[in-house]
Amino acid sequence: MTKEEKQRKIVIPGETIVSGDDYLPGDFTKKEHEDIVANRYGLAEVSGRVVRLIPISGVFEPRRGNTVIGRVEDTTFNGWIIDIGGPYSSFLPLAECPRFINKNDISEFAGIGDVMSVKIQSVKKGSIDLTLKSRGLGKLEGGRIIKVNPHKVPRVIGKEGSMINLIKNQTKTEITVGQNGYIWIRGDLDGESKAVDAIGLVVEEAISNGLTEKVEDFLKV
Amino acid sequence: MTYSKRLDGRKFDELRPIKTEIGVIPNADGSALFAFGETVAIAAVYGPKPLHPQHLQNPEKAIVRFNYNMLPFSVSERARPGPSRRSKEIGMVSGNAVSSIIDLTKFPGTVIDVGVLILQANASTRCAGINAAAMALAHAGIVMKEMVSSVSIGKIDDKIVTDITKDEEDYEKGEGATDIPFTLTSRTKQITHLQLDGKIQTGRFKEVYDAAKKACEKILKYQERALKGEKIDENKNSEDKKQVKKK
Structure with missing residues (x-):
């Protein structure tokens, strides 16, 4: 593999990424005669023979197993309808809540407008089911919520949580990052604002090198 | 007296200075600005997102809601705000022009909202709107076969002539204005939208198509450059050039 092939480049829909019979179409690409054509806007990556496209913008696409942060939209007799910012609204059944809840008044646990950290149990056509049965899930009280581009979430978390742990430790805040781009922050007032600004910096400069150092310098000031 | 020289001094196949940029509306999922002079x-593009009321949902595919609107201050005489017969019609044809390139099967029962606002108008607003909408859709990460570019011939x-202005639209001498x-579309060069306001000899239509194809290829280059992170403003450049010449 030559050096050139490893490079990533931004492509627009309908653009020919590479041409020739040596290549195979991967995610969000299509083969048209000889050419591998991009099907959406993003970063094209040629690895070996396979050409794939990494999305860099757009709405959150829910997948099974994602931990997300959502706001209660409505309560029903057997669960909660939760807005997680995807193409469909999602449902958290009462049975998926690990602690005892009085069935006659489930808004005692969480009412409209409350924020929860939940996991996606299944994604079916037109509906998403959630669960609370996992570690670290549940209602989030106090603090604030910010929204970032969901495709930048891996950058906010960093390698094995390095970036988010750095921000947490330096600002003395609790932070939960949802895969859907919602981030919950709780701490003292200064810490919270500092963490919001630091996350803003990470999102803004997501592609630059030495980002951890930059954030470190920013947090020291 | 024939129309031997254009009113603004451009060549017959020359576009007006183009200005274009993406990400102008931070709150939207995708956004873009496009200007012909x-x-x-x-x-702005929002979605795919849940669609209510439910009876508007299509269980087979997502729907596109295209909203075209001219702002009151965009023309010399204040435009009455809100939807009009004209803006509804342009919204419909522009929606058809862009929805044919989008893969709508991925999120059935949802809606993709496209809003186009005209900040300043000097003819071919629908073309600028479609160009901006195509860029905003790409920026919003919508799965689409290819791009579209629009121009008024x-x-x-x-x-x-390519990319006509209001003054040219109102030209009355000779055969008048059409x-x-x-x-x-960018790849297959198919026509997704075509309107005709005026008269033209059937034999000359091929010339119009060739001019449109040439202009759309140029426009696509600008759209591509903007989507790859460049901010383009030829208006400013041309002013700079003029000043240099004067000196």
């Missing part, structure tokens, strides 16, 4: 359009007297907005 004094015609400025911005577009005119027949002023007996000349085929306005033909064209939208072409």
Whole structure:
């Protein structure tokens, strides 16, 4: 593999990424005669023979197993309808809540407008089911919520949580990052604002090198 | 007296200075600005997102809601705000022009909202709107086969001209003015939108198509450059050049 092939480049829909019979179409690409054509806007990556496209913008696409942060939209007799910012609204059944809840008044646990950290149990056509049965899930009280581009979430978390742990430790805040781009922050007032600004910096400069150092310098000031 | 020289001094196949940029509306999932000279359009895309009321949902595919609107201050005489017969019609044709390139099967029962606002108008606003909308859709990460580019070709007297202005639209001498907005796809060069306001000899239509194809290829280059992170403003550049010449 030559050096050139490893490079990533931004492509627009309908653009020919590479041409020739040596290549195979991967995610969000299509083969048209000889050419591998991009099907959406993003970063094209040629690895070996396979050409794939990494999305860099757009709405959150829910997948099974994602931990997300959502706001209660409505309560029903057997669960909660939760807005997680995807193409469909999602449902958290009462049975998926690990602690005892009085069935006659489930808004005692969480009412409209409350924020929860939940996991996606299944994604079916037109509906998403959630669960609370996992570690670290549940209602989030106090603090604030910010929204970032969901495709930048891996950058906010960093390698094995390095970036988010750095921000947490330096600002003395609790932070939960949802895969859907919602981030919950709780701490003292200064810490919270500092963490919001630091996350803003990470999102803004997501592609630059030495980002951890930059954030470190920013947090020291 | 024939129309031998254009009113603003451009060549017959020359576009107005283009200005274009993406990400102009931070709150939207995708957004873009596109301007042909004094015609400025911005577009915002939201979605795919849940669609209510439920009876509007299509269980087989997502739907596109295209909203075109001219701001009150965009024309010299204040435009009455809100939807009008004209803006509804343009919204519909522009929606058809862009929805044919989008893969709508991925999120059935949802809606993709496209809003186009005209900030300043000097003819071919729908073309600027479609160009901005195509860029905003790409920026919003919508799965689409290819891009679209739009341009208005005119027949002023007996000349085929590219990207006409309001003054040219109102030209009355000789054969008068004809306005033909064209939208072409980037890869397959198919027509997704074509309107005709005026008269043209059937034999000359091939010339119009060739002019549109040439102009759309140029426009696509600008759209591509903007989507790859460049901010383009030829208006400023041309002013700079003029100043240099004067000195």
